[in-house]
Amino acid sequence: MEFGVPVAALAGVPEFADRLVYSYRFAPLSNTGSNGRPVLTKAQWVYLAKAAGLSAEAAQQWLSWHSKDIRVDPNADEPTMRMNPMVARIRGPFSSGGGIQPSTAATTDPFDGVLRRPQHDVLLDMARSQIGLLFLDRTRMRPAGFVVGEHIYTLGLAAGEEVVLEQKSFYQKEFSAERTTEEEENAENETSESWTKDSSELMVGTGSSSRTDGFSAGGSAGFDYVGKVGVEAKMSDSATNADTDSRTTSTKEVVARSSKNTAKLRDLHKTVVKLSATDRFEQSARRTIRNPNAHTPIDLHWFKILRRIQFSHERFGVRLCWTPFVRDPASEFYAEEEKVRRALLDKANNSIPAVVLPPQPKDIQVPNATVVGLDPPMTELKQWGGWPGSDMSYDYTLPINVPANMKWDEDPAFVKTSLRVTLTGAPRGFAFHTVGEPWYAVNAAGNQTVFQVIHVGAGWRLTGSSQLWAQLSARVIPNTTSLAQEEAKAMAEWEAACKKLQAERAAKVAVAQEQALLEFAQWRTQHRATLNPARELLRRFIKTMFNEPDSRDEIWELDVWDQVFDWELASAKLYSGTWNAETPLRDPSLPAEDFTNASWARLYLPVRPGYEETALRWMFLVEQATPGPVCIEDFITKVVKQLSDWRQLNLGGPDEVVVTQIPGRPCPDVVQKHVCLGTWSDDVPTDGVHIEVTQATTTAADVLTENRAENESERIAAMVAAILADGKVREALAAASLGQVDTHVHLNEVQ
Incomplete structure (x- = not known):
């Protein structure tokens, strides 16, 4: 049943008040060169050369790679046929010098290697294109009127009845917080909070957040490191194909997002109409509605008023985009923390003087110990070759008798070092040394004898005679003592003293290091407060891509960076740190894809219009004007021409704006053309209601x-x-203009 005027009659047509929400769509470009091989940047080639085990000739190989001496069939299978020559070319001449070689280690696991990636796939990923086209898209939201929506409430009023109605409209919003603060100081604080909503939330959704930080690169520039770029999975070989491939995907995502958010808003939006009684503690706006009929009831029907919005998804620009990867973007920031932490701990450790240990006991003095020698003390060595003038070479066994109630202390070194041999008579050369270790024997009476074998040699002489005398000693101790026990006791006392000194120093070091850690914690808090993800990411990128300081320390090079790249559109995508299973997250309290925990970051660096050739030379050659290999020059020419042709065809010119001078006007018109990718409409709730009455x-x-x-x-x-x-009589009298009128009034007189 329809009530009142037709719905079409309620539609309003306001003036245009467009809202624009911007988005970006990245389409990778194929880097296949004119010789059929991938065109690689020098940074890519460095990683590829290291993976393939190339030697110092890698630079020459990079030039050969981009030559036209060998062509690859362009109709062959992309990942295999184009990569196999690369593997063969790289590993062929350098197969003896390393490279990615298949594993020959024996394994007992029959499934080992099932999930292992083929070598050519690894090299293919390293040679993947790092450039693409970043299409600048926007969604235009234009109010297209309003319509009557769903039925809300019906109220019946009896004849002459009067009621007070209360209407509330709200969006469901839940918020809870708990805060406990104890302070003894006087402070005055003022806090204000506001919440607004506009049509742009239909595209970005509710609860979204972003973070923008600044850095300096030849000038101040804003850099949004939150990933805001949609990426096409398909590789395109031209600007036209990239545009065609990305149109449907971009429009589909925007339509899905807007439909989802408008449906959510309609679900969360509520309008409540209810009867209300007077409450002196309640302040609200109320309306009084009365049935003017004396005898006929009426029904009041409430309907929502929905605002109709016309959406259109447009493409208004394109940028050449460089998309290098940076591994562990936060590594240097936190490496600096570890460096400071280690320096503070080392400083604390060095602030405590090193321990000066007492000398280790060597010669243990046993009470009542004595030294005994040979009997006689100097024993003559008589084993000559036949007469005293001949030579000598003989092993003597020398005995040392130990006195009663004594025993050898079993120190062989003392015995060996006590050996002395003396020459008397005619001089001649001689030499002596001990043979083996000393030993002892005990006779039937229980007395010990220590034996030591010595070797003595003497030279030959024609005339004169000589004598050789040997001295050998041993240390003996009373039977009731033990040298080993005395040595162990002395060593234990020495070790205890050393441990005590070391423990005292360790305690002092622990106190100093604890203080150093407190100092480090304060420094770390201040340091992390200065964390600028964009600046850190750019610093890691520049250091990774341009290792040589000469390529990044000149002012003109900084100017090139600022002029060539459009930093206002630059962004980055962070990859979850959970992909790096070998190391834990730095801060588990933060999301895995937070800058602190991210394993990789992919930069999107758009190039300003007109600087494409300069940027491409910088990417591939790290040069601005010096010509490069033929394939790179052909590739640069092809990409620049495709971009120019696309802009001319779709946007009216290479500058993406059309300036037209109109005769008779001093100022020309500027028109920014765009390509409409799709249009649709949707309805969003408002706080307004429409009332229909039925009798x-x-x-x-x-x-x-x-x-x-x-x-x-x-x-x-x-x-x-x-x-x-x-009234008619009065009008007639007024029209007659009578000068004198006699009036006679007859009461209760029947005519």
Whole structure:
């Protein structure tokens, strides 16, 4: 059933008040060169050369790679046929110098290697294109009127009934917080909070957040490191194909997002109409509604008013985009923390002087120990070759008798070092040394004898005679003592003293290091407060891509960076740190894809229009004007021409704006053309309501009431007729202009 005026009659047509929400769509470009091989940047080649085990000739190989001496079939299978020559070319001449070689290690696991990636796939990923086209898209939201929405509430009013209505409209919003603060100081704080909503939330959704940080690169520039770029999975070989491939995907995502958010808004939006009683503690806006009919009931129907929005997804620009990867973007920031931490701990450790240990006990003095020698003390060595003038070479076994109630202390070194041999008589050369270790024997009476074998040699002599005398000693101790026990006791006392000194220093070092860690914690808090993800990411990128300081320390090079790249559109995508399973997250309290925990970051660096050739030379050659290999020059020419042709065809010119001079006007018109990718409409709720009234087909009056009503109607009609007649008489008299009028009034007189 329809009530009141048609719905179409309620549609409004406001003036245009467009809202624009911007998005970006990245389409990678194929880097296949004119010789069929991938065109690689020098940074890519460095990684590829290291993976393939190339030697110092890698630079020459990079030049050969981009030559036209060997061509690859362009119709061959992309990942295999184009990569196999690369693997063969790289590993062929350098197969003896390393490279990615298949594993020959024996394994007992039959499934080992099932999930291992083929070598050519690894090299293919390293040679993947790092450039693409960043299409600048926007979604235009234009109010297209309003329509009557769903039915909310129906209220029936009896004849003459009057009610007070209260209407509330709200979006569901839940918020809870708990805060406990204890302070003893006096402070005055003022806090304000506001919440607004506009149509742009239809595209970005609710609860979204972003973070923008600044850095300096030849000038101040804003850099949004939150990933905001949609990426196409398909590789395109031209600007036209990239545009065609990305149109449907971009429009589909925007339509899905807008439909989802408008449906969510309609679900969360509520309009409540209810009867309300007066409450002195409640402040709210109320309306009084009364049934003007004396005898006929009415029904009031409430409907939502929906605002209709016309969406259109447009493409208004394109940028050449460089998309290098940076591994562990936060590594240097946190490496600096570890460096400072280690320096503070080392400083604390060095602030405590090193321990000066007492000398280690060597010669243990046993009470009542004595030294005994040979008997006689100097024993003559007589084993000559035949007469005293001949030579000597003989092993002697020398005995040392130990006195009663004594025993050898079993120190062989003392015995060996006590050996002395003396020459008397005619001089001649001689030499001596001990043979083996000393030992002892015990006779039947229980007395010990220590034996030591010595070797003595003497030279030959024609005339004269000589004598050789040997001295050998041993240390003996009383039977009731033990040298080993005395040595162990002395060593234990020495070790205890050393441990005590070391423990005292360790305690002092621990106190100093604890203080150093407190100092480090304060420094770390200040340091992390200065964390600028954009600056850190750019610093890691520049250091990774341009290792040589000469390529990044000149002012003109900084100017090139600022002029060539459009930093206002630059962004980055962070990859979850959970992909790096070998190391834990730096801060588990933060999301895995937070800058602190991210394993990789992919930069999107758009190039300003007109600087594409300069940027491409910088990417591939790290040069601005010096010509490069033929394939790179061909590739640069092809990409620049495709971009120019696309802009001319779709946007009216290479600058993406059309400036037209109109005759008779001093100032030309500027028009920014765009390509519409799709249009659709959707309805969003408002706080307004529409009321329709229906009158009942029956009344609540009885026969007497109806007669009274009819008589009252007749009386009113007669009174109206009398008033009209009187008015006509007055008009007639006024029109006659009578000078004197005699009036006669007759009462109770029947004419």
